[in-house]
Amino acid sequence: MAALASPTHPEEPPHRRWYGQLYFWVLTAIGTGILTGWLWPSVGAALGPVGTTFVAAIKMLIAPIVFLTVVGGIAGVDSLRRVGRVGLKSLLYFQAGTLAALLVGLIAVNVFQPGAGVHAHPGDLQLTGVAGQYVKEGENQDWWHFLTDLVPASAVGAFAEGDILQVIFFSVLFGIALKAVGPLGEPLVDGVHRLTAVVFKLLHFVMLAAPVGAFGAMAFTIGTYGISTLTSLGRLLGLFYGTSAFFVVFVLGAVTAALRINIFRLLRYLREEFVLVLGTSSSESALPRLMRKLENLGIPRDIVGLTVPTGYSFNLDGSSLYLSLAAVYIAQATDTALSVGQQLGLLAVMILTSKGSGGVTGAGFIALAATLSTVGTVPAAGIMLIFGIDKFMSECRALTNLAGNSVATLVVARWENALDTERVNHALRTGKPHAEPVVTEGGSLRKTTDASAHLTGP
Template sequence: MAAPATPTSPEAEATKKPWYRQLYFWVLTAIVTGILTGWLWPSAGTALEPVGTTFVAAIKMLITPIVFLTIVAGIGSVDSLGRVGRVGLKSLLYFQAGTLVALTIGLVAVNVFQPGAGVHADPGALRLEGDAGQYVKDGQGQDWWHFLTDLVPSSAVGAFAEGNILQVIFFSVLFGIALKAVGPIGEPLVEGIHRLSAVVFKILHYIMLAAPAGAFGAMAYTIGTYGVSTLTSLGELIGLFYGTSAFFVIVVLGTVTAALRINIFSLLGYLREEFLLVLGTSSSESALPRLMAKLEGLGIRRDIVGLTVPTGYSFNLDGSSIYLSLAAVYIAQATDTPLSLGQQLGLLAVMILTSKGSGGITGAGFIALAATLSTVGTVPAAGIMLIFGIDKFMSECRALTNLAGNGVATLVVARWEKALDTAHVNRVLRSRTPQPHDGQEQQTARPARLPTKA
């Protein structure tokens, strides 16, 4: 007998409610209120930092167990390990193509608009201090191949404790494969993992009730600490980054979804609550569980969602890739460092590697940028101080673009696996009510035992 839907299932959350009782309304209200608080009362806004950081910490507390349980449940539910390897390989191939396109678009945009021209900053006068200095130090200690060596944790428990998603994914895949390989012996454990997932998602439901408070605190702190003037001082770079990211989502990802006969704006509207949550907290991790639930609500198989989305959070960082190429060349322009076409292509080649595996690391964008500049050596790493003040505002755009990219990636892999019912997806997008496909459970190995969880 199928387990009942958990209270956090998309079906339960999507029950028609008045607009003033919807999560997205309260999160949006909290974001606007936080901006006004930080602008009008900066000291009060800065003091609200613990409210935002506590909410994000509560979400991160559940990220690693959710990733582990979802991946293991997904692998344990497929009818063959060959399918697991096939889905994983297709996901990585798409991720690599998406990263290359995002980096290239960023390079083209920064060369066309040249936001750093005329700054004439002296690299020798730039001092690396505070968090920025630590990020550069961390980045200089990482080689281009660091994501490969960082893949294997020295301790399985340590990977969970440190919140290293990449290492948790590695351990989860090994655990799921082994669980599937032992056959009937592992079936009770698979059933237990499904039931434990229901409990973890129930905890997530409780935490999400505090989402408006978390968004309010995070936004008030950002505006109160950095001020609106920070936005205007480097407004051209910020505007270029947001514009380039919007172009990537609407045109590039829109073209991909159009090939699937899905409207990108309908998909973005379907994920509106997740986007607002990311906007308020500046963290794409805060929306990871809900994104997975919403994608299952489109009728996509659980094993595809469970493998593609968590892996994408480390390997499919489209927004971070655009940021890397824009920021690296901006620093070169601002410090009057000439870069030939060959040198920029060399930067791109290095960034393909340094952009990977940084999910879940505080200051990941800065660390990846510093690692890139340190590896290439042609652009002064100290130049990141020029953009440190606005990085908080750019991190929101990075997270939003990453979220959109991973949503589209899952649809592509599902189509690649011939497991995407476009007509059903479009019906769900029109109603904006998550609804697993009627045949979704029949596509898994043990349909009667899979809970319809989020």
């Protein structure tokens, strides 16, 4: 059965002026939200449901988008061996990226020592409220939880709970089975392609509300925690943002330079996704758009469909930086001496606890509590010292995670000899996908865009 028709030279949407771009309206909404929360705190605090409702609307679509993309990607490859090869290469790169991020964070916190001189006594720190709930959840979370939680109790439950890792597991199995039945499954494959176009059109409708969601989320944060939250614990916050920027520009930049791709052009190409993450504090809100943007660079859909969703659980560079910085900061602030061996022991545990701690508020905090509870050398109660600024650290975690997963997809594509650097650089320079078809393994042709490929902002 023929796949969905796609024009060889798809008509490009008309160029929008700067005031018609999504990132402009989201940035405007963030600024307006800060002012609203500062000048009218009670109004800002009451706007929390606006932001959470928008994020919930995005999450509503993530599970079906991941399922359709993974299944469609697997069904479109010539060999199931390629699926396993792409998955293994992705996991190998993810481990290397996680280790690099943890080491960068560990070096930075030891060099600058932001917690020195705080002299906080662990006995004076009370675990109450939301922070106490996070710590309790972290204490009950074993370091191997991401493996035991991989298999869902039911396929429906994985979609209902929105557990991305479980959805990926079911999707991979379903895609392999669909590929294995051969011609019998072709009608379903065609249905997956058609349903993908419908779901992405639905996503476009939801994205029209992105500025409203960003406004509500930022107004709630400032209205609830106060404008001083933007500057409290400035040394740690500044170090985290500075270290994250260093990691993206120099570490990830070195990786993209090896691919002959400019990291700054890549960041500019994804600016709308970064602004969306900044406004919602969740890298999940940009997941569907990120996948389409990477496909528009000419990266085959099966590589994007396997690497990006898996990276949201296994390739969390920002969360890894946060864990190493925060854990040693708490040790410094509570005058807990840590030898080099103990810090390396922390790092070994964090390689595991960082998995699954995506860019959603609270996930990194839970992973930190799980790390400290597992090791036992640093008082877990010390996380109360950074709870006040965790919201702003969550945003930086999500931004860095997004950058890391973008680069990871390029690396895996190059590893698979499926990265056309000239095509990628053309798209990064112009902001438009290349019109020529992409040749996949086996010689089959796939267009760079289809009915839902060019996802634009409102």
